Amino acid sequence: MTLRRRSRRGTLGRTALPLGAPALAVVAVTVVVASLSLGLVEAAFGGTAAVHAPAPSVATVLRAAAAEPNPYSTGMPAQLAIGQDNLTWGVAGSGATGLDFPVEPVLDASGDLWLTDTGHNRVLEFVPPFTTGMAASVVLGQSSFSGTAAATSQTGLNWPTSVAFNGAGDLWVSDSDNNRVLEYAPPFSTGEAATLVLGQATFTTSNAATSASNLSYPALLAITSSGDLLVTDSNNNRVVEYAPPFTDGMSASVVLGQASLTTSAAGTSATNMSNPQAVTVNAAGDVFVADVENNRVLEFTPPLSNGMAASVVLGQATFAARGAAATAVGMSDPVGVAVDARGDLWVADASNNRVLEYVPPFATGMAASLVLGQVNLTQSVRAATATGLDYPLGVSLDTHGDLWVADSDNNRVVEYVPVEFPVQFAEGGLAYKTNWSVTFGGTTHSSTTGWITFPQVNGSYAWSVGSVGGYAVAPASGTAFVNGTTTTVVIVFTSTSTGAAASWFWPVVTSVLLVVFVIDTALAVMLFLRGRRPTARPPPQVVEPASSPPAGGGPPPPVS
Numbered sequence: 290m291t292l293r294r295r296s297r298r299g300t301l302g303r304t305a306l307p308l309g310a311p312a313l314a315v316v317a318v319t320v321v322v323a324s325l326s327l328g329l330v331e332a333a334f335g336g337t338a339a340v341h342a343p344a345p346s347v348a349t350v351l352r353a354a355a356a357e358p359n360p361y362s363t364g365m366p367a368q369l370a371i372g373q374d375n376l377t378w379g380v381a382g383s384g385a386t387g388l389d390f391p392v393e394p395v396l397d398a399s400g401d402l403w404l405t406d407t408g409h410n411r412v413l414e415f416v417p418p419f420t421t422g423m424a425a426s427v428v429l430g431q432s433s434f435s436g437t438a439a440a441t442s443q444t445g446l447n448w449p450t451s452v453a454f455n456g457a458g459d460l461w462v463s464d465s466d467n468n469r470v471l472e473y474a475p476p477f478s479t480g481e482a483a484t485l486v487l488g489q490a491t492f493t494t495s496n497a498a499t500s501a502s503n504l505s506y507p508a509l510l511a512i513t514s515s516g517d518l519l520v521t522d523s524n525n526n527r528v529v530e531y532a533p534p535f536t537d538g539m540s541a542s543v544v545l546g547q548a549s550l551t552t553s554a555a556g557t558s559a560t561n562m563s564n565p566q567a568v569t570v571n572a573a574g575d576v577f578v579a580d581v582e583n584n585r586v587l588e589f590t591p592p593l594s595n596g597m598a599a600s601v602v603l604g605q606a607t608f609a610a611r612g613a614a615a616t617a618v619g620m621s622d623p624v625g626v627a628v629d630a631r632g633d634l635w636v637a638d639a640s641n642n643r644v645l646e647y648v649p650p651f652a653t654g655m656a657a658s659l660v661l662g663q664v665n666l667t668q669s670v671r672a673a674t675a676t677g678l679d680y681p682l683g684v685s686l687d688t689h690g691d692l693w694v695a696d697s698d699n700n701r702v703v704e705y706v707p708v709e710f711p712v713q714f715a716e717g718g719l720a721y722k723t724n725w726s727v728t729f730g731g732t733t734h735s736s737t738t739g740w741i742t743f744p745q746v747n748g749s750y751a752w753s754v755g756s757v758g759g760y761a762v763a764p765a766s767g768t769a770f771v772n773g774t775t776t777t778v779v780i781v782f783t784s785t786s787t788g789a790a791a792s793w794f795w796p797v798v799t800s801v802l803l804v805v806f807v808i809d810t811a812l813a814v815m816l817f818l819r820g821r822r823p824t825a826r827p828p829p830q831v832v833e834p835a836s837s838p839p840a841g842g843g844p845p846p847p848v849s
């Protein structure tokens with residue numbers, strides 16, 4: 290309970306007695322002392338005399354939203370480029386800093402960037418912090434950063450297009466022109482040999498075939514939550530799944546896009562594909578396939594089975610349509626797909642020179658929510674700028690939610706970083722310099738001032754306020770929606786007890802007031818008695834005895 294200043298009039302004064310000026314002065318001193326004591330009490334226990342400044346008059350942004358605020362915005366610029374010295378060049382380069390037609394970037398569990406430098410027949414690793422034009426740290430497929438030759442061997446590659454990591458940290462590479470998929474075991478080093486091969490019986494063969502154990506131009510890869518490997522076997526117009534444990538030349542267990550593992554016909558239906566290039570999996574296990582020549586993305590709902598039908602198509606109004614278009618609904622050669630932590634689907638719409646985002650729930654023929662690489666959803670111009678793209682192929686997201694895009698014909702990989710906005714928690718009611726804390730989006734900050742601020746990208750975030758002894762807090766938790774501006778949440782603390790200080794503070798204050806009261810009363814009584822003491826009387830007059838009356842009678846003579 291917060292103590293408020295109260296009037297002491299009529300408590301210590303004795304107005305019924307006629308006091309003189311000295312007594313009134315003593316009473317006034319007593320009232321002042323009592324008032325100061327009460328002020329000290331307020332300061333000690335969180336009263337208005339010593340609290341953090343009241344929270345400002347701002348609206349608390351705690352509103353429900355029809356859809357999650359988006360961290361990205363249409364046409365936003367990329368922040369850095371790998372493979373180029375700046376964001377306005379697009380020429381092919383060599384060595385540890387140059388790229389030639391990169392196809393897919395992927396981040397590993399440590400945050401390192403891996404990408405297929407396809408035209409140089411190699412895979413590169415970049416170690417953060419990332420900067421424009423930085424050099425790679427490790428190269429696979431070549432014995433050094435100066436090598437670019439294709440090879441069919443345990444250490445060589447021929448047009449690698451995709452990389453993926455499993456839960457154990459093993460690296461998988463689709464070696465497309467060798468019609469195989471290779472596995473590399475950590476720790477990784479330049480020029481190291483692969484440990485396992487799929488699609489071929491040995492490391493020195495590269496035959497294309499249509500069977501359970503062969504591949505024909507495998508394009509992009511994905512790993513499911515159970516560790517299964519998904520491969521877009523593009524020239525066989527199918528997606529195949531391999532289940533661990535993995536062995537050289539093993540057979541696939543499931544096929545999508547074909548009725549069996551021995552057929553390869555292209556088609557435009559819910560059960561067929563035509564040159565699929567990319568595949569990804571969301572948290573629910575749904576599989577998304579970029580079906581390039583049908584200009585669409587298909588969604589398959591688990592459990593997966595041979596020849597099953599897709600449940601949703603994006604880029605087309607029906608499963609039978611396949612026309613290309615540069616619209617909010619259409620696509621033209623979609624090659625890359627990825628799903629972010631929010632469940633949004635990202636599509637590299639290559640021939641439209643753009644990247645599209647789709648926000649769930651997904652529905653056949655739905656429109657994209659935003660576009661990168663273009664200023665709107667109807668343009669498709671090529672550009673080598675911070676805001677432009679030229680034939681983007683692979684897309685990936687890191688643990689921070691940043692989007693990485695292989696901008697292939699610009700010979701670079703670019704990173705898009707969402708803008709952060711302040712989320713500020715304003716506190717009122719705590720005693721001065723009291724420590725308090727807020728946990729926001731999994732991060733905890735504390736302060737002894739009236740403000741705690743978190744920088745955050747657009748989205749919705751759970752938050753909670755740490756307990757402070759002797760105070761109740763309202764609200765104690767909630768969800769903050771960040772949507773392109775500063776978000777302020779007002780927190781109010783209210784004292785619930787006098788706290789530990791009361792064990793000594795109240796007795797001291799009471800004793801002081803009691804002593805002052807006793808002294809004041811004694812002085813007032815003394816002054817009162819002095820004011821009522823009788824004054825000295827004059828000495829009595831002496832009356833002389835009267836003389837004998839004169840003869841004949843009459844009144845006595847007057848007394849002189």
